[in-house]
Amino acid sequence: MKKKLNLVLFLLLLCMAAGCDKKTVSTDGIRIYYRALSENGISSYYYKPTGTDQETVINELWAKLIKSDTEKARISLIPSDLKLVRFSVENSSLGLYFDSSYQNMDTVSELLFRAGIVRTFCQVEGVESVTFFVDEKPLTNSSFAPLGAQTASDYVDIIENGLSSQKKTTLTLYYANEKGDALVKKIQNVVYESSYSIEKDVINRLIQGPFEDGYFRTLPANLQVISISVKDKICYVNFDSSFLTDALSIDGNLIVYSIVNSLTELPDIQRVQIMVDGDSNIVFRDISLSSPLERNLNY
Numbered sequence: 001m002k003k004k005l006n007l008v009l010f011l012l013l014l015c016m017a018a019g020c021d022k023k024t025v026s027t028d029g030i031r032i033y034y035r036a037l038s039e040n041g042i043s044s045y046y047y048k049p050t051g052t053d054q055e056t057v058i059n060e061l062w063a064k065l066i067k068s069d070t071e072k073a074r075i076s077l078i079p080s081d082l083k084l085v086r087f088s089v090e091n092s093s094l095g096l097y098f099d100s101s102y103q104n105m106d107t108v109s110e111l112l113f114r115a116g117i118v119r120t121f122c123q124v125e126g127v128e129s130v131t132f133f134v135d136e137k138p139l140t141n142s143s144f145a146p147l148g149a150q151t152a153s154d155y156v157d158i159i160e161n162g163l164s165s166q167k168k169t170t171l172t173l174y175y176a177n178e179k180g181d182a183l184v185k186k187i188q189n190v191v192y193e194s195s196y197s198i199e200k201d202v203i204n205r206l207i208q209g210p211f212e213d214g215y216f217r218t219l220p221a222n223l224q225v226i227s228i229s230v231k232d233k234i235c236y237v238n239f240d241s242s243f244l245t246d247a248l249s250i251d252g253n254l255i256v257y258s259i260v261n262s263l264t265e266l267p268d269i270q271r272v273q274i275m276v277d278g279d280s281n282i283v284f285r286d287i288s289l290s291s292p293l294e295r296n297l298n299y
């Protein structure tokens with residue numbers, strides 16, 4: 001009897017060493033997630049990696065994720081300008097380090113992006129969660145608290161139902177004209193996730209810039225929002241230093257009032273306080289930012 005027990009124990013240890021505790025992956029391969037034809041959902045297809053080691057598989061999956069296939073109606077969840085700087089795996093968590101262009105995604109696209117990324121990479125052997133970093137800093141939520149490690153189960157509802165808590169609204173955004181001497185108004189119907197800040201979405205759209213002809217960006221593409229909040233109908237927007245150092249070569253009033261006018265179109269905002277690295281005691285091209293500004297349609 002003792003010999004049989006020893007044999008069972010030996011076989012159990014041998015099985016564990018050989019990887020019998022590996023996660024179960026479909027024989028069809030790993031699901032690659034992409035944006036579905038419906039604006040606010042994602043779908044997937046199976047792919048069998050050719051590599052065998054973890055690093056190679058992760059690189060293969062990323063290469064698949066960044067590609068769209070119009071013939072098969074597969075739209076990549078990853079913006080064309082987004083750069084994955086590096087990745088690492090520690091304690092079963094895959095750390096993905098992105099450049100500052102991550103902040104240019106609108107809220108719906110960003111949430112779908114995260115859902116597809118996490119669900120894809122959590123199928124890799126040895127990866128139980130995914131942690132996102134932007135410019136080497138942990139990604140934060142709408143309250144600017146670190147998002148932390150994300151697991152596949154965090155996004156089950158989105159995978160199955162899309163953005164069921166989505167809201168629809170109409171934004172009025174102010175961009176520059178072709179000459180860069182006046183603002184032009186653009187009305188845009190958008191869908192956003194209810195748990196996200198619509199104020200941040202407005203700023204992200206200004207940073208991302210317009211796609212249609214006749215409208216031109218007012219903010220640098222590398223501009224980052226440190227924080228944004230609303231209190232007593234005043235929106236406090238805190239940018240990083242690139243607001244000053246990388247400002248575009250257009251009338252400074254267009255830069256300031258594209259922000260102010262766009263945000264004050266929201267029903268709960270009457271004035272906007274612009275800050276840079278937490279400081280509002282700033283004069284930007286002869287424009288004082290020391291106090292909240294009201295909408296000005298003269299530009």
